Amino acid sequence: QQADTTRQATAVLPSASQPEARKKEWFEAVSIRGYMQLRYNRLLETNPQLKCEQCDRSWGDNGGFSFRRIRLIVYGQLHPRVYFYLQPDFASTPGGSNTGQFAQIRDAYFDLGLNATSTWRLRLGQSKVPYGFENMQSSQQRLPLDRNDALNSALANERDLGAFVYWAPASIRKRLATLVSEGLKGSGDYGVVGFGVFNGQAANRSELNNGQHLVARVSYPIQIGSQIIEPGVQAYTGEYTLAKDQLSPRVKVRPDLTYPDDRAAATFVLYPQPFGIQAEYNVGRGPEFNASTDSIETRRLHGGYATLSYRARVGQQQFYPFVRGQYYQGGKKHERDARSYSVRELEVGVEWQPVKFFELVPMYTLSSRRFEDLQTKGNRQRGGLLRLQAQLNF
Template sequence: MTSTAPFRAVLQTLLSGTALLLSPLAHAQQEEAPPAASSEAPPADEAAPTPVPEQAKPETPKPQAPEKKEQAWYDRIRIRGYTQFRYNRLPSFRVNDALVNDQGDRFLGKNNGFGIRRARLVLFGDVHDRVSIYLQPDFASVLGDQYNVTIMRDWYADIFLDAKKEFRLRVGQSKVPFGFENLQSSQNRLPLDRNDGINSALKDERDLGVFFYWAPDEIRKRFKYLVDSGLKGSGDYGVVGFGVFNGQTANRAERNDTPHGVVRFTWPFLFGSQYVEAGVGGYYGRFNLSASPRDEAPYALVGGSNQVDARAIVSLTIYPQPLGFQAEYNIGRGPSLGEGPVEGLLIDSRRLRGGYAQLMYKLDGVLGVSLIPYVRGTLYEGGKKFETNAPLYDVRELEMGAEWQLNKALELTGTYLISDRTSSRYPYIQEQGHVTRVQLQVNY
């Protein structure tokens, strides 16, 4: 029998070589292939060890938002103002140096040249979500024979009673809500001075008191638009306004224990594409005055020094788009001298009436600027309670002019005034004359 030992030796050698050649490939397959799932759970005592996690990398700290600081009240305050430079000695058809108006333009009359009619600086803003302030001094007031004296015009706080700011109280010295032109800022008004018929009610338009105002949010925005758009609005004094005030007018001490009461209703609305505003109002109180003899004239008070002071007013404004119309008329009673040799020495609460009517036309884009020509007629018959001895006035005036809005910072106004009015200086006689005036207004 043939021996197989040599054959087995050769076969073993071939198998060993083949195993060496295949071992790298098998090793690679073992690394790539996932471990086979076992159908049997490992014994409890042979549970797989808990894997050791890799060392955690430290996280980069996220930048923290800076802590929001509450804005200080003084950072909320803003500033604005305007100045009116005036010259009244331009040539006129009929000049009368005895024609004066101490309530209005102090630069009328002889020996007057350039003057600063108003120099206002306004500080205003919200010092709280429900409280705002408004502070306005005038650096060009007149006291006696001294000009450019600083006097407080407005100094009040608005206290809002709701989140939408539709209801508010105004506390301090501010404009009394009576009429339209009285409330309209001199920065926006076309004529250089307010009319005697309405302005005779409240010297400087202001007094110390507390007033309540209400207007829906939509109408408050409309009031703002009528000012910001150059349509000569009066500002936001509410759809409804009422309150109580001293009654002796601004920067004067109260002289009795009977405050004045005032109420006003107004509504700006669209008539087609044109804005229209209509309003009514009135006030009642007692004004305290004293008689002062002049040239031995024995002026006397009838019924005492606290005399009835009451008025009712109607107002209509059709805003210039481009044609506009504005008119107001008031009637009432107030302290006044009478007429005649006897009544002319007695100061009593007497009837009064007066107002004005004004036409205007707004031209935009004329030589690159806005031009608004206007004409206004004024009538007033009644006393001036805040002047010495409350002289009886008879005022009839016609003023025509035009305002050029050169840019937001500059306005130039030229006017021609035809006047027949009682003099504010004793012996209170009628004076007639014509005056040509020019005014440069700087807004800032």
Template sequence: MKRRLLAALLLASAIGLAAPPARAQTVAELQRQIDELKALVKAQAQAPSQARGARRGTPVAVRPTHARATDAGTVPAAGRPVESAVAPPVVVAPVPHRFALDEPDTWSDALVPPAPQPLADGPNHGARPRTWFERLSLRGYTQLRSNEFLSGDDTAPAGRSRLRSVHDGGISDRNTFTFRRVRLVLQGDIHERVFIYLQPDFAVNVSNQSGPEGRQHYSQLRDAYADVFLDDERRTKLRFGQQKVPYGWENLQSSQNRLTLDRADALNSGVPGERDLGITLYYTPWHVQRIWDRLARGGQKLFGNYGALGLGLYNGQTINRIEANEDLMTVVMATWPFELDGLGEAFRGQVLEVGGSAYRNRFRPELGSPGLGNGYDDERVGLHAILYPQPFGLQAEWNWGRGPEYDPVARAILTKPLQGGYVQAMVRVDRSPVGPFMPYARWQTYDGGWKVGTGAPRLDTDEFELGVEFQPIKAVELTLAYASMNRREASISRLGRAKGDLFRAQLQINY
């Protein structure tokens, strides 16, 4: 190719020399044309290798080091050299944070914030600024339930408790199928040190819309917060907004990951709905995060995107309720995983996590007795321990304290002691003809007030649950459970406890 082009140039030059003197070319001009032709041939020869490098993801051009960073990475920096619109340089954008149900290596991203990615077009960023849809991801899940009475007090005369649960309105003598949760999560990094999280629920029931009966499938805000990281390693962060209150290990665990159908009464009664509006400081040492990352990659059900140490301040009236006094709820939490490899070969890979949490609050129940003032003392302390199932596991929590509770003798709300917890055993089977599955058994008990109920009624719970969770494919989870319940209904107008046996089923779709 080179020889043919050179011969053509020499032939053209000879013809030019034979032309009239006004068009004659000097030797220097001829040499210049030859040099230009050589450069063109060299550029054509390099073009295929550059194209192959671009297909392999190798950057061809590097952003100049003097480019100025912008706030969000979407506005070009001032002073950047103008790049050709005809042949822009080939650059490779970083892989955005994602969550793929069919790829186990990405599951941990749903439990902890992703590693920071440069969002501004600074000197160390060789790609174009990311757009909003590359910085944010959308995921969610839906839970469809069915509860069937096998025996017991599905109905009762006025003044007597019926078999009901504060966690599942579908436990009723007239319900068959119900949506327990329909969640969507919008999350992502909007800056190297800012992570946002927004979650509504579309399966909320409300009352008094067009008559005495409730209405279903309304939308309610569950989470709306921003994490501001105080260091480059993302070990320390401040969380602002409506968020989960770090009290109780199971309370923090997402319902998408939890093994049992509902949370235990004893711990959840401290923060019903698990959330409040406030500020939390979290800290996670690197070696603790390393253990959690390993467990998440192994498919373990962790407690979520939280720190090993937490300290928070909140309104104290629980989720989506207006603040009712000038007092703040103060919460402290600590949890620590220990690798048990040093105990011998039988414990290789095993992890035991232990910790505790406590809070101090003043709470005002709805429609309580007159003269509530700033509310009632609401204080608790709890402990937890989890031996992750590899394949056998144990989980337990207990808490003690005092809080508002209706007294039928005094006919008033009083501050009373409370206590309760649960013990749970589970086995994890990764391979079987029906896919992965986890059988479990749990016993729970609680004696204390349900402060968010009208008049702060008393709960008196004694329940045993036996179930199994199947996961035939990554997008589908099926839980079947038998429950033997002995409960007081959460109502100040119904007394005593109701008993019964239930068959319960839940189909969860992850997306």
């Protein structure tokens, strides 16, 4: 228990008289960074009943200041072929508790290079499932405050526990890294080709059936003159089991609580140099509450979004004005009774980075949302609100 693994570990490195060959200190092998997002959503609010559980629980009536994310990331390239990434979120509430802001895992994974150059990588643990560009793009990078309903409803918290294989040539791995580090709002490196097997109940939930989900994705960032575009396709299939704690008493369900859960999506991205486009659409089927029968049934779903953005630099400061329109028709399997949704939403905002450590996003949202479970039949809300987010990066 008190073994100094770092010390052991470096013993396998060649020992030489040059200073470069000295023992690596722990803080050279392991790094720490993070970010936090504080929000206030009550300005210019026209309808306090307009809410969005998956986006942000502090919308509307009785909302106030809230942390959407408090992230601390511990990571490191331990060896040319071994990388790890551990990211708890400190703004999480345990299911069933009335107190919040506990630390819960988002990412906990390690990458093993399958060949010497790690163009083939095996990723083991809890990580983002390669389904949807906006899902994989970090919230630290994304322009709109929350992910779109259409593709994000596939995977609560975007993640699951499993094994994934990624392939990308070294030059593309470098390009994917640059698309983030140069402020172009990239997705990070999920390969050009990805394939995975995972539990299918989403992050931090135990498996509830004996089948695994399968996912596959192909996406390629293409340089065209000074511009880069990235078209992609992805799909997953599996069976989702409703947890008993998410069901209203007396809602009608399949005896084994298990439903097909299949989706396919297409993605197009033009990185903002200076004009950017990000658009995705998905179709599929899954559990959805049906208000006319009071039952949870397997139903079709479809929807997508398009975001237009512009990148402006004024001295050291950066401005990213953006507009996003989105549409979704289908169920949300992670919510009560696999709640049924019809969403149309338009958002206009700007991300302002006076320094790299701080960002402020004001965003105006105009929304029409139908969200129905057994306890909220006929619930449709329309309205507008101004949302504010202050983000600290460290």
